[in-house]
Amino acid sequence: MDCRKSFAFSSSANLGSGFDILSVAHDAFFDEVEACISSDGIRVSVVGNEVMIPEDPLRNSAGFSVISLLKDYGIKDGVTLKIKKGVPAGLGLGSSGASAAAAVASVNSLFSLGLSKDSMVKYSMLGEGAVAGTPHPDNVAASIFGGFVAVLGERTVNLSLKYDDLKFILFIPSLASNDKTKKARELVPKIVETSSYVKNMKYGLSLVLGLERGDRDLIRHGLNDEIVEKARLPMFPYYPKLKEIALSGNAIGSCVSGAGPSIIVFADNETDVNLIETEGEKLMESMGYSVNIKQAKVGGGVRVE
Numbered sequence: 001m002d003c004r005k006s007f008a009f010s011s012s013a014n015l016g017s018g019f020d021i022l023s024v025a026h027d028a029f030f031d032e033v034e035a036c037i038s039s040d041g042i043r044v045s046v047v048g049n050e051v052m053i054p055e056d057p058l059r060n061s062a063g064f065s066v067i068s069l070l071k072d073y074g075i076k077d078g079v080t081l082k083i084k085k086g087v088p089a090g091l092g093l094g095s096s097g098a099s100a101a102a103a104v105a106s107v108n109s110l111f112s113l114g115l116s117k118d119s120m121v122k123y124s125m126l127g128e129g130a131v132a133g134t135p136h137p138d139n140v141a142a143s144i145f146g147g148f149v150a151v152l153g154e155r156t157v158n159l160s161l162k163y164d165d166l167k168f169i170l171f172i173p174s175l176a177s178n179d180k181t182k183k184a185r186e187l188v189p190k191i192v193e194t195s196s197y198v199k200n201m202k203y204g205l206s207l208v209l210g211l212e213r214g215d216r217d218l219i220r221h222g223l224n225d226e227i228v229e230k231a232r233l234p235m236f237p238y239y240p241k242l243k244e245i246a247l248s249g250n251a252i253g254s255c256v257s258g259a260g261p262s263i264i265v266f267a268d269n270e271t272d273v274n275l276i277e278t279e280g281e282k283l284m285e286s287m288g289y290s291v292n293i294k295q296a297k298v299g300g301g302v303r304v305e
């Protein structure tokens with residue numbers, strides 16, 4: 001049987017004020033998706049995740065992306081998608097995006113479609129739309145391109161990173177829930193104050209320039225958001241105090257990972273990682289949340305075996 005297998009990393013999207021634009025892939029977790037040509041239509045199987053993930057192709061981010069891709073390319077073959085979940089779902093780690101990215105990459109290779117990375121983002125984000133109600137490109141762009149990305153319309157750009165000892169601390173509360181991002185997106189305001197917009201532009205530009213120049217202060221300033229994180233705060237009430245702990249441990253900065261509930265801390269060799277992990281866990285447990293803490297580094301792009 002003709003098959004291709006791909007691997008796509010987890011991601012943290014938004015990165016403060018970069019809602020639906022900025023994201024970073026990290027090597028905390030990865031999904032594996034094998035696509036095989038079959039005579040039995042589009043079939044999806046999922047193994048290895050606590051949260052129930054739909055195997056209905058139209059309700060699975062990978063299945064929906066592949067159906068869209070095959071339709072546009074007039075491919076009538078059936079395809080089975082075997083998804084091995086490594087990225088825990090519903091936690092703000094780009095789980096649905098990783099599956100979609102790996103599935104599109106596998107099918108691209110299986111049928112030698114020659115898709116550009118931007119085209120893979122285009123199809124993968126359709127799968128995000130099936131899951132979250134509206135297609136958002138940030139998670140899939142990071143999983144496909146790797147590194148830090150900015151999605152600027154139909155084009156995604158990798159941000160250059162001048163920071164040798166950058167690492168992440170992920171605080172992952174046991175709060176996985178279905179349709180989490182869909183619900184989180186309903187909280188995003190349709191209209192914002194001009195003052196909030198201006199502050200967020202400053203944050204976003206600070207982050208991008210800070211990463212490119214290796215400027216710690218600019219990155220710290222950039223990891224803030226006046227709009228989306230504030231609107232969603234009821235979904236992660238521990239965030240403000242956890243951010244204070246991170247900064248007290250001399251983290252570079254901290255923000256919500258995607259739509260949460262996970263929180264990502266940017267750290268380097270000047271950061272007291274032990275203090276942040278110890279005090280952060282104490283804080284969350286004092287608020288009634290059990291939490292998994294995982295360190296990670298910037299991850300690469302999707303890899304086809």
Ligand SMILES: Nc1ncnc2c1ncn2[C@@H]1O[C@H](COP(=O)(O)OP(=O)(O)O)[C@@H](O)[C@H]1O
Nearest residue numbers: 060061089090091092093095096099178179181
């Ligand atoms: N291949 C997939 N991997 C993970 N979640 C999926 C997939 N397909 C559909 N889903 C659904 O998407 C939701 C998880 O994705 P989302 O809410 O975007 O959270 P996150 O991306 O933070 O994991 C769950 O409701 C899950 O059932």
Ligand SMILES: N[C@@H](CCOP(=O)(O)O)C(=O)O
Nearest residue numbers: 013020092093094181258259
């Ligand atoms: N820009 C999206 C990002 C969702 O990321 P996820 O990892 O929580 O799915 C949003 O904030 O809605």
